[in-house]
Amino acid sequence: MKPAPFSVLEKSIAVFTLTLALLAVPALAANAAQDTATRSFEKTLTLGANQTFAMEHKFGEVRIHGENSREVKISATIRVQATTQAEAEHNADQIKIEVSQDAEGIKVRTAYPDQHTWYIRVGKGPSYSVNYDIAVPSDAKLWLRNNFGNVEVRSVRGWADIENGHGKLELRDSGAAKLTNSFGEVEANGSDGNLTVVNNNGAVTVSTVRGTLDVKDRFAAITVSNVQGAVSISGGNGAVEITDAGASTVSNSFGSVNARNLHGDLTVNNNNGAIDADTVSGSATLNGSFGTITFANVTGHVRCTSSNGKVKGGPAGEDVYVKTTFGEVSLEQVGGSIEVEDSNGEINVKKVKGHAKLNTSFGAIEAAVIGKGVRAITGNGRISLSDIGGDTFAKNSFGGVIVQRVSGALTLENSNGPVTANSVSGDTTAKTSFGPVTLDDIGGSISVDDQNGAVVLSAARQSSTCKNITVKTSFSPIQVRLPESAGYNLSARTSFGRINSELSITTNGPLGGDSINGKIGNGGCTLSLTNSNGNIDILKLSK
Amino acid sequence: MQITCRDRKQIFLDGSAEEWTGLELHVASCAECAEEVRAWKALSAAAEELRDYQESPALWPRIETALVQQAENSVIGKSRPERLAFWRSVPMVWQTVMAGTLVLLMAVTAGYLYLQSGPGKGDPNNPLLKDRKLAEVERSERDYVKAIDKLAAEAKPELEMPTSPLMASYQEKLIMLDSAIDELRAEAGQNPSNAHLRYQLLAIYQEKKMTLQDVLETKR
Numbered sequence: 176m177k178p179a180p181f182s183v184l185e186k187s188i189a190v191f192t193l194t195l196a197l198l199a200v201p202a203l204a205a206n207a208a209q210d211t212a213t214r215s216f217e218k219t220l221t222l223g224a225n226q227t228f229a230m231e232h233k234f235g236e237v238r239i240h241g242e243n244s245r246e247v248k249i250s251a252t253i254r255v256q257a258t259t260q261a262e263a264e265h266n267a268d269q270i271k272i273e274v275s276q277d278a279e280g281i282k283v284r285t286a287y288p289d290q291h292t293w294y295i296r297v298g299k300g301p302s303y304s305v306n307y308d309i310a311v312p313s314d315a316k317l318w319l320r321n322n323f324g325n326v327e328v329r330s331v332r333g334w335a336d337i338e339n340g341h342g343k344l345e346l347r348d349s350g351a352a353k354l355t356n357s358f359g360e361v362e363a364n365g366s367d368g369n370l371t372v373v374n375n376n377g378a379v380t381v382s383t384v385r386g387t388l389d390v391k392d393r394f395a396a397i398t399v400s401n402v403q404g405a406v407s408i409s410g411g412n413g414a415v416e417i418t419d420a421g422a423s424t425v426s427n428s429f430g431s432v433n434a435r436n437l438h439g440d441l442t443v444n445n446n447n448g449a450i451d452a453d454t455v456s457g458s459a460t461l462n463g464s465f466g467t468i469t470f471a472n473v474t475g476h477v478r479c480t481s482s483n484g485k486v487k488g489g490p491a492g493e494d495v496y497v498k499t500t501f502g503e504v505s506l507e508q509v510g511g512s513i514e515v516e517d518s519n520g521e522i523n524v525k526k527v528k529g530h531a532k533l534n535t536s537f538g539a540i541e542a543a544v545i546g547k548g549v550r551a552i553t554g555n556g557r558i559s560l561s562d563i564g565g566d567t568f569a570k571n572s573f574g575g576v577i578v579q580r581v582s583g584a585l586t587l588e589n590s591n592g593p594v595t596a597n598s599v600s601g602d603t604t605a606k607t608s609f610g611p612v613t614l615d616d617i618g619g620s621i622s623v624d625d626q627n628g629a630v631v632l633s634a635a636r637q638s639s640t641c642k643n644i645t646v647k648t649s650f651s652p653i654q655v656r657l658p659e660s661a662g663y664n665l666s667a668r669t670s671f672g673r674i675n676s677e678l679s680i681t682t683n684g685p686l687g688g689d690s691i692n693g694k695i696g697n698g699g700c701t702l703s704l705t706n707s708n709g710n711i712d713i714l715k716l717s718k
Numbered sequence: 719m720q721i722t723c724r725d726r727k728q729i730f731l732d733g734s735a736e737e738w739t740g741l742e743l744h745v746a747s748c749a750e751c752a753e754e755v756r757a758w759k760a761l762s763a764a765a766e767e768l769r770d771y772q773e774s775p776a777l778w779p780r781i782e783t784a785l786v787q788q789a790e791n792s793v794i795g796k797s798r799p800e801r802l803a804f805w806r807s808v809p810m811v812w813q814t815v816m817a818g819t820l821v822l823l824m825a826v827t828a829g830y831l832y833l834q835s836g837p838g839k840g841d842p843n844n845p846l847l848k849d850r851k852l853a854e855v856e857r858s859e860r861d862y863v864k865a866i867d868k869l870a871a872e873a874k875p876e877l878e879m880p881t882s883p884l885m886a887s888y889q890e891k892l893i894m895l896d897s898a899i900d901e902l903r904a905e906a907g908q909n910p911s912n913a914h915l916r917y918q919l920l921a922i923y924q925e926k927k928m929t930l931q932d933v934l935e936t937k938r
Contacts, residue, residue, distance in 0.1 A: 209848050234905075234912055235845065256846040256911050302911030304845035323905060324914055341902065341918045358898050358922065376894060376925075394891050412887055429887055447884060 209256065212263035216251035216272045226280035228311045233285065233322040235305040241313030241330035241348075247281055248310040249274065257301035266301045280316070283309075325359075332367060351386065369404065378413070388420070396430070405439065414448075422457060431466070440475070458493070467502075476511065485520075494529065503538075512547065521556070530565065539574070548583055566601065575610070584619065593628075600635075602642075611651070620644065620700075627651060629709075633716050634658060641700035649707045656716040662696030667713070669706035676713035723751050730758055847911045855916045862923035869930035876937050888933045895926045 222228060222245060230237065253270050257263035269288040274281065285305050306324075311317070317335040319326065325342040328335065328349065335352040337344060344356045351368025354361055357375040369386035372379050378395045381388060387404035390397055396413040399406060402420040410427040417423055422439025425432050428446040440457035443450050449466040452459050458475030461468050467485045470477055476493035479486050485502040488495065494511035497504050504515050505523045512529030515522050521538040524531055530547040533540050539556040542549050548565025551558050558569045558576045566583040569576050572590045584601035587594045593610040596603060602619035605612045612623050614632035623630050625648035633656035634642065641661035646653050657663065657678060667674050668690035682693030695702065695713075704711050721729075721740035729737045745752040847855060880886040902919040909915055 211844075211846060234909060234914070254844070254846055300908065300910065302846050302909050304909075304912055304914070306845065323912070323918070341898070342914065358918070376891075376898070394894070412891065429884060 210258065210260040210263045211254060211256045212260065212267040214253040214264075214267045214270075216249070216253065218249045218272075218274055220247045220249075220274070220276055220281055221245050222247045222281055222312050222315055224312075224314065225316070226278075227316040227318055228281050228283075228309075229279075229318040230283040230307075230309075231285070231320045232283075232305070232307065233324065234287070234303065235285075235307065235324045236342075237307045237309070237319065237321050237324060237326045239307075239309045239311060239317065239319070239326075239328045239331060241315065241332065242310045243313060244310070245312050246310070247312070247315075249283060250308045251285075252306045253303070254305070255301055255303045262301065266303065270303060270305060272305070283307075334368075441473075459491075468499075489526075504535075522551075522553075540569075612648075618642070621646070623647065625649075625651070630654070632656070634661065636716060643701040645701065645703040647703075647705040648709065650709055651706075652710045652712065653704050653706050654712045654714065655702070655704060656714045657695070657702070658716045660696070662694065662699040663702035664698045664700070665691065665693050665695055665702045665704075665713075667691050667702075667704040667711050669704075669709060669711050671708045672706060672710040674711045674713075677715045678713055680713075723748060726751055726754060845913050847913050847916060849911075852911050852916070855920065858920060859916075859923060862920070862927060866923065866927050866930065869927060869934065873930050873933040873937070876933055884936060885933070888929060888936070891929055892926065895922055895929065898922050899926070 228247060251272055253267050255263045255267040255270070257266055271286040273284040273286055287303070311331060313330055314333050315331055316333040317328065317331050317337065319337045321338070321342065322340040323342060325345070326337060326339045327345045328337065328347070330348045332348070332350040335346070335349055337346070337352065338355040339359060340357045342359045344354055344359060344361045346352060346354060346363040346366070348365040349363070350366065351370065352363070352366060353371040354363060355373045356377055359377045361372050361374050361377060361379045363370060363372065363381045364383055366384045366386065370381065370384050371389045372381060372391070374392040374395065376394045377392070379390055379392050380398045381390065381402070382400045384402040384404065387406070388399060388402045389407045390399065391409045392413065393410070394412045397408055397410050397415045399408065399416065399420060400418040404421050406417060406420045406423040408415055408417070408423070408425045410430060412428065413430045414433070415425055415427050415430060416433045417425070417437065418435040420437055423434060423437055423441050425434070425443045425445070427448060429448055431449040432443050432445045432451070434441055434443065434452045435454060437455045437457070440459070441452055441455045442460045443452065443462065445463045445466065447465045448463065450461045450463045450468045452461060452470040452473065454472040456474045459470055459473045459477045461470060461477070461479045462481070463484055464482045465484060467487065468479050468481050470479070470488040470491065472490055474492040477488060477491045477495045479488070479497045479499070481499040481502060483501045484499055486497050486499050487505045489506050490508035492510040495506055495509050495513045497506070497514070498516040499520060500517065501519045502517070503521045503523070504517050506513055506515070506527070507525045509527045509529070512531065513524060513527050514532040515524070515534065517535035517538060519537045520535055522533045522535050522540045524533065524542045524545070526544045528546040531542055531545045531549045533542060533549065533551040535553045535556065537555045538553060539558070540551045540553050541559045542551060542563070544562045546564045548567055549560055549563050550568045551560060552570045553574065554571065555573045556571070557574045558571050560567060560569060560577070561579040563581045563583065567578060567581045568586045569578060570588040571592055573592060575593045576587050576589050576595065578585060578587065578596040579598060581596070581599045581601065585596055585599045585603045587596060587605040589607035589610060591609045592607065594605045594607050595613040596605070596617070597615035599616070600618040603614055603617045604622045605614060606624040607628060608626040609628060611629040611631070612625050614621060614623070616633060616635055618635040618638055620643040621632055623632065623646045627650045628648060629651040630646050630648050631654045632646065634644070638658070641663055644655065644663070646655065659678065665680055670689050674691050678695050680691065680693040680695055682691060684692070721737065721744040725737070726741060729741050733741065741755065745755050876885055877889050877892065880889050899919065899922050902915060902922060906912070906915045906919055
């Protein structure tokens with residue numbers, strides 16, 4: 176006879192039983208290896224003045240705090256986890272905390288049994304950890320070596336030498352200290368003395384140091400703030416940030432450097448990372464590559480060298496020197512002179528009290544409001560200068576030159592590009608080819624040497640005295656506007672062109688042909704206009 | 719006794735000795751019946767040879783014992799379908815309710831067992847990992863190792879012959895991380911459930927993975 180089918184309830188019972196079994200087996204198995212033994216250790220000793228508390232430990236946390244007492248109170252918690260309670264307790268008993276005292280001070284050492292003699296076993300052996308909480312006199316000297324655990328030290332103001340590994344190292348309210356760590360963060364806050372931090376592959380954060388600060392780190396960020404003394408930072412592969420510190424020296428690579436509010440000089444050497452300096456009450460030396468250099472509010476002089484990086488700065492109180500390649504240079508509000516050496520980068524400077532020496536190639540130059548003259552040289556880029564307070568020199572090729580409002584002499588050299596200048600108080604010399612020359616409102620003498628380019632010029636409108644004018648070009652017209660009251664000794668010559676004058680010319684000797692010599696007004700200044708294959712026009716200057 | 723051909727079939731079935739004697743006399747003078755009687759005798763002899771039945775002397779006692787036992791079973795207990803047969807008389811609604819109750823009980827029990835064995839009941843400040851948590855950490859470590867192996871194979875050409883300062887820097891960092899991994903693994907082998915060791919090892923694995931990803935990103 177065929178058995179009857181299972182009912183819903185029967186099926187439920189079967190599933191329930193099976194599930195319970197499946198759940199219980201791993202749970203019971205898990206619990207089988209989880210017996211933990213905990214043992215406490217307490218000891219109190221007295222530490223003399225100028226004595227050292229020394230400690231060697233690993234596999235656990237260490238908390239040390241300074242107290243207003245001469246006592247050293249050691250509290251430790253030993254934990255062991257093993258397969259059975261008996262095994263855990265046995266192993267906990269094997270871990271010794273050795274405490275000794277001599278004339279130098281107190282020494283504490285955690286002694287773990289030789290791990291190879293614990294048991295011959297299949298599977299995992301016991302696991303263990305020892306955590307410390309230690310009170311020491313607040314003036315105690317501290318010597319600590321730890322590994323595989325975090326270290327926290329508070330309010331211990333004696334000299335401290337702390338080394339840790341594979342754990343966080345935290346120091347608060349300390350005296351002078353040397354902190355060494357690897358593969359763990361270092362955080363120091365409130366140090367009365369000098370502080371030295373050496374870390375490897377762990378971030379460093381330091382704040383409020385009354386003395387000097389020396390930080391060395393690799394492969395992690397460094398953040399420093401509120402340091403009264405000098406700061407020296409050597410980093411790599413991580414960002415560096417300094418705020419409110421004394422004179423600072425930073426060396427870094429493959430990470431940015433950011434410095435704020437420094438009361439002293441700043442020196443930064445950074446490769447493959449940006450540099451940003453703001454509010455430096457000394458001078459700033461910023462050297463970088465493949466990263467932008469930015470500075471602002473530097474009281475002293477600034478010196479930037481870079482390659483393949485942009486430089487942007489200002490205000491600066493004193494001279495600024497910038498040397499870079501393949502990067503734009505932009506400077507503003509400089510209290511001294513500036514010198515920029517760039518290649519393949521644009522230069523833009525504004526509001527410079529001193530002289531500006533600007534040199535680039537394959538990039539434009541723009542300078543405005545320069546107090547003591549400009550010397551601008553580029554090739555294959557436009558030059559634009561305005562409101563220059565001294566002698567000005569601009570040299571270009573394959574690009575235009577525009578100069579406005581110069582209080583001083585002006586010399587323009589160009590080839591294959593136009594030259595334009597207006598409102599120049601001093602003597603003006605322009606030389607170019609294959610480009611027009613336009614000079615307007617020139618107060619000093621004018622000398623133009625052009626080829627294949629038109630020359631249009633006018634003397635100063637407000638001047639009552641004449642200045643020598645010499646113009647030479649070819650295959651293009653010459654147009655000269657002169658005040659009616661001024662007198663010139665005219666010598667104009669052209670070929671295949673005509674000579675026309677709105678001003679009266681007094682002449683004698685043979686007339687006609689392609690030249691004319693005579694006087695305008697009563698004569699006086701030289702007006703020499705030489706052309707070939709182009710007209711010459713002498714026009715009245717409208718006021 | 720007078721026997722004719724018509725009588726022979728009856729004699730084959732249940733003929734008496736006299737009838738068989740009469741048939742034998744008739745066969746002597748009847749060729750048709752003689753042939754049929756001869757075939758019948760041959761068939762009977764063959765059938766006799768095939769029969770081999772011997773009655774076991776224990777057969778009946780066994781049958782008797784079995785009958786007695788069956789009678790007892792019918793009083794003390796019943797077979798599985800019969801034992802649970804009364805549930806079938808329970809209405810389907812109640813069967814469903816009871817099944818639901820069992821499922822609920824199962825869920826509560828499972829949850830209890832999970833909490834008992836899981837990290838939830840453990841001390842969060844305990845520096846030693848329970849086995850369940852340790853298994854999770856080890857699983858995560860294995861995942862990282864797999865990912866790292868894959869990334870390292872891709873980045874190998876760049877790291878073996880670094881062509882830029884940045885790549886040389888990555889190479890240096892990876893060597894340093896490998897050193898830290900070796901150190902931590904050795905310590906974790908001796909102190910397997912130490913939480914700080916295991917989490918530190920995980921962190922270094924994570925950093926190595928990210929560094930290798932940076933290498934490949936730089937390569938692109």
